[in-house]
Amino acid sequence: MNILQRSKSLNKRQLLIVCELVFFISISNTAFALPSFTRQTGMACISCHTQAFGPNLTPLGRQFKLNAYSSGGGDSFLSRFGGTIQGSLTNTKRNDDKFINPDNPNFDANFKNRGYNSNNNLALDQASVFFGGKVLQQMGAFVQFSYDGIYNRLSLDNTDIRLSSESDVLDKNLIYGISFNNNPTVQDLWNTTPAWGFPYVGSSLANTPAVGPIIGALGQQVGGATLYSMIDDLVFLEAGAYTSFAKYAQKGLGEWDNGAVKIDGGAPYWRIALQKDWHGHYFSLGHFGFRANIQPNVNIAGTDRYTDLGMDFNYQYLANPLHIYEVKASYIREQQELLATANQGGATHPQQQIGFLGLNGSYTYDQTYSFAAGFNHLSGSTDTTLYASPTNKPNSEYFTFELDYVPFGKTASAGIESYLNIRFALQYVAYTRFNGSSKNYTNVQPGDTGMPRNASDNNTLYLNTWLIF
Template sequence: MLLAPAKKPTALKHLRLALRLGLPTAACLGALVMTRPAAAVPSFADQTGQPCQACHVGGFGPQLTQFGREFKLNGYTMRGAKKFNVPLSAMAIASYTHTKTDQVPAPDNLSPNDNVTFDQGSVFLGGGVGKHFGGLAQLTYDGIGKAWTWDNVDLRAVTQGKVFGKDATFGIDFNNNPTVQDPWNTTAGWGFPYTGGAVAQTPGASPLIDGGLAEEVVGMTAYAWIDHHIYLEAGGYSSPKARTLQWLGSDPVGLGDIHGLAPYGRVAWTHEIGSGQLELGAFALKAAINPGRDRSSGLTDHYSDVGIDASYMLPTAKGDTFTVQARYVHESENLMASCALNEMPVGCADTHLRELRGDIAYSYRGKLGLTLAAFSVTGPPNTFIYTGPLARPDSNGVTAQIDYTPWGAGNGPLGPLVALRVGAQFTAYGQFNGNRRDFDGNGAAASDNNALRLFTWIAF
């Protein structure tokens, strides 16, 4: 996730803007100016001696194969014949974006439509040190916001042991975004779409766990991976100082800062069905936040996110892979501090969101990928938080993607450490920010935001 530094309004103005636009989480605040997290790290291929398609479905990140999940859970420490490799990689993403109607107002420094953009460039430090330490750290240049920022961080210390006679991996993980450490692509950190545009308008409301704290927190969790079937994780997150975030390139105000610690928990169970693997899981995040880092009200905003997820991955002998992934999240919100700071009645505080996402994908011969995804966010009306005729957060739609990855097997003309993906992505909306038609009170239809994005993604 990329958060471009912006002008620093006062905390109260920041809160009023958030409430007026109906953006109850930090994910909403960044939705119009950020791309999705993306990762494809050839230094891991160099370290393991395996081609990209060994760890990634379709030969390109971030969707992991079963082998890739094991590599991540074991701390990125597996090594091939090489005793040493340079743990540096880089990537770049560029795209063309067309929306059904011109965007009014136009995105900053861009045209109302048909924009060709350099979306982002990243440098990765990724690899294992010995048998017990490894990780991934990403520094990203936002081509839209024209600023550098720290990005995904996932650092691990691991060891091996036994639980009731079964093999187990035990780990401690340091990261800066709840779910970025997760090995399954069902949670928000690495969920589909694996690359997204920073140009077209996107829905405002989403649960806090969908990136609302990304790159604005630091956290530590402990986990156990037991018998390659049971995953248990628990830990907590806190907020760095505003000056620290500013130095790192993140928004120093953002949603606000966490009061105390925000606990996070995750469980998952996997089971082989035929030659495929089924995963069923659950996760939870609870946070008390000082909105805009303003403590003058003596209150905090409370978010409680609880989710369930499921996936099934079926590889074939011919190198094809079929996957199904889904998650459901329920978020309870009590925005007591925001309401008090904005002199709004108590009735503005209590609300909730429900999110449902799922995708079906097929990778043919590890080169040609087809994905169809659907998404829905719903919640009760709240005239204090949401604008528009219905004052609701509801949005839904579908995304279809076709992509081509020619060198996932490591057979590229520039060698095995260069990977390329090109693709087309189309998103169509049934509802947008509360309504199908006239969602903004100015006659705009949800379908006006339908977007076609053509992208090129290279990693080396």
């Protein structure tokens, strides 16, 4: 991720994007969260989504996903197809010319001639087509192909193909199935793991911390299968494994680049969770884990081992649909054995650890207006080679505040209204620590060229418009 730049006026390309967004907004009458699911089930978006939009699920939404997206069956097979468009405006506290100035040591050639300024840029974040819903009686899928307007790239996005069945064993209901997917935790139900965690949107042009758990960094580069079961609507168990797609496959899917990493062999993944819905008070408590041997340089033999162990908690108050309250928490502890990286001169100490804490809460009124706040803290071991910051640590800390407005998705419809839904989000991210330090994290010393950047210089105001049809 890289930082946006500041300008005093909008160029013609940006004005064109504004006109396109206004057009899409103007044709929206009534709409739904994932319209293909609405067309299939006949239920309004509020049945499965706490904000009538986006990935955040209610108990019914989790049940629908658990049953392989195959509940219901109304409307035609073609109605399972749809699309989405996201546009945005991003402002950062301090200008940075890394996208436009080749003399900047951090110049990103991926954005050369893309029309960005030093700040206040409009962008077409993403445009996607997807299939979502039942394929056969007990088989369903969510498959998304996306055009990334920031990186000018078309690729296979998050994909989850499921088969499931249901039976009674010893007077206990048992739902069981298999998920084929391309992103560890994309198949998860609770919105506390990396693939669908808060915040659900963010600027691809904003500067973000350089370090994070490996479980959240392999999306679309890997493929895997997991077996799962839900026992008596109380205990959830899941286990499976992932491996890297072959180089030619990643190129074909639009995911390969020179910095891609490779899993050596298979990488096991597991998940355990307990859940209980008590008179509109929903609770879940879980554990998840992932272990992978990663080849950091595909041209040099040798692997690093990453072991991620996570805990998560989810509470939702859904007794009164007019007022919905949610609290989510997760913590991931990653043990790193960087033998290959150390042998190649990339780390001083092969044994490393990082810890990532995420907390967030939200209030939603009438499933139309919502306010959410989140706190994230990342800490790690000291290494003078691996982390080029004044503290030689990866530590980052930041707060995220978001206001959302979703005008539609409150009623069910099989007409043209079921092909349109929209959300407006205003988000602010405030950093108190970034890549190891709150001040001069770029490690610029007296006499060096360039100006030091502080953590708060990356504070980001992000306005997002998200249309699904």
